[in-house]
Amino acid sequence: MTDPDTFVETITEDNQTALSRLGSSKSLYADTGGDIDTEPVLEATADAEYAAWQTFSAWADDESNDEVQAAFETTAEEERDHYETVDEKLAADDYEPRATPQLHEYLRERDDTVERVGAFVGRILASQRSKNQVVGYFVGDADPQTASLFREFGADLDDQLERAKSLLETVCETDDDRDRAEDAAAGAIEAAYDEYAESLEAMGANPKPVC
DSSP states (O other): OOOHHHHHHHHHHHTHHHHHHHTSTHHHHHHTTTOOSHHHHHHHHHHHHHHHHHHHHHHHHTOOOHHHHHHHHHHHHHHHHHHHHHHHHSSOTTOOOOSOOHHHHHHHTOOSHHHHHHHHHHHHHHHHHHHHHHHHHHHHTTOHHHHHHHHHHHHHHHHHHHHHHHHHHHHOOSHHHHHHHHHHHHHHHHHHHHHHHHHHHHTTOOSSSOO
């Protein structure tokens, strides 16, 4: 049986550089295409929340493990609520989410329960970093109400991590299971980081320095 706390610690330590950069001030610059203003920040957040809703809904629909299915359903409901909340704050009444983030393209390619649970952990760890930057933006923009809203989203991510750790205990029965879950978690973080780096490089910015 896999110790979930050790699993999360290992993934965090092994991917420390990528996670640190995803949690840097450059993450919003990358997510908004260099346009760090309220509407682009909200749109980037809406895109991410919508993609998460769709990903976890699809996972729940074809998951055979009852406990895992229930966890994905709960997560999909949370992400749907997040998306709808952000959508209501957008200036455009008819905003349509844009291209699927590379992180969720990676997640949707996982069709094995163990890999999905591992990738779920990686997605949460990456999202926690980027969410903190969104909170920081609205604190700096003197909008404490919206900052508080995104702190609540962050609290949901904390709950999701506890949910994911419980699933690790359920599905990782062998060393091979644990290894596959670790690879999937690292892959999710790598997918998020690759898009971050590619976005910055396309704008002529260096993704490496943490700022």
